[in-house]
Amino acid sequence: DTAVSQTPKYLVTQMGNDKSIKCEQNLGHDTMYWYKQDSKKFLKIMFSYNNKELIINETVPNRFSPKSPDKAHLNLHINSLELGDSAVYFCASSQDPGVFGGYTFGSGTRLTVV
Amino acid sequence: QQPVQSPQAVILREGEDAVINCSSSKALYSVHWYRQKHGEAPVFLMILLKGGEQKGHDKISASFNEKKQQSSLYLTASQLSYSGTYFCGTGLNAGGTSYGKLTFGQGTILTVHP
Numbered sequence: 665d666t667a668v669s670q671t672p673k674y675l676v677t678q679m680g681n682d683k684s685i686k687c688e689q690n691l692g693h694d695t696m697y698w699y700k701q702d703s704k705k706f707l708k709i710m711f712s713y714n715n716k717e718l719i720i721n722e723t724v725p726n727r728f729s730p731k732s733p734d735k736a737h738l739n740l741h742i743n744s745l746e747l748g749d750s751a752v753y754f755c756a757s758s759q760d761p762g763v764f765g766g767y768t769f770g771s772g773t774r775l776t777v778v
Numbered sequence: 779q780q781p782v783q784s785p786q787a788v789i790l791r792e793g794e795d796a797v798i799n800c801s802s803s804k805a806l807y808s809v810h811w812y813r814q815k816h817g818e819a820p821v822f823l824m825i826l827l828k829g830g831e832q833k834g835h836d837k838i839s840a841s842f843n844e845k846k847q848q849s850s851l852y853l854t855a856s857q858l859s860y861s862g863t864y865f866c867g868t869g870l871n872a873g874g875t876s877y878g879k880l881t882f883g884q885g886t887i888l889t890v891h892p
Contacts, residue, residue, distance in 0.1 A: 704884075712879070
C-alpha cells in the first residue's frame with residue numbers, strides 16, 4: 665500500500681499544453697507539499713497545504729496552481745507549459761508542517777516539455 | 779537561503795567512514811537528512827531539533843550545533859546500499875513566514891565501491 669502516490673510517473677507534452685499531476689497520501693498526515701527537482705538535483709519547495717489551507721506559496725509562476733480538495737489529496741495544474749518546466753515534481757507529506765517531522769515523498773513525476 | 783553542503787561528492791570503499799556537513803547562514807530550528815537513490819524519491823533518515831542534539835540509528839548518525847548553524851551526518855563502516863545523494867533540509871523557525879518551510883542543500887553524492 666503506497667504511502668504517497670503520484671500520477672502520472674512520466675509526462676511528455678508539447679509547449680503550450682495544460683497538464684495536471686495528482687497526489688494522494690494514506691498516512692493521515694495533515695500537511696502536503698509540492699517540490700520541484702531540476703536537472704542539477706536541486707529540490708525547491710513550491711507549495712504547501714495544511715489541512716487544505718495554503719501555507720506556503722513560493723515564487724512560482726502563476727501558471728502553476730495547486731488544489732487540495734481534502735487533506736489526503738494535493739494536485740498540481742500547470743497551464744501553458746514551457747521548456748523550463750521540465751523537471752521531476754515530487755509530492756510529499758508530513759504529520760506537522762515542515763520543521764517538526766520527516767517528509768514522506770512520492771515517487772515523483774518526470775515532466776518533459778518538448 | 780539555501781544551506782551549503784560539503785563535500786559535493788565522496789567516493790568510498792566498503793567499510794570506510796564518511797562525514798557530510800551542512801551549514802546555514804541563518805539560525806536554524808531543525809535539520810533533516812534524506813538519502814535519494816538514482817531515479818527514486820528522497821527517503822527520510824532523521825531530524826534534529828533545536829537544542830543541540832545527536833541522533834543515530836544503525837551506523838548512520840548526525841549532530842546539530844545550533845550555535846554554529848551546522849549539522850553533520852556520519853556514516854560509519856559504509857555499505858554498498860549507502861550509495862546515493864544525501865540532502866540536508868533546514869527549517870528556520872516554528873512560525874512566521876517560514877512556517878513549515880524546509881529548504882534543501884544542493885546534495886552530496888556518495889559512492890561506495892566494493
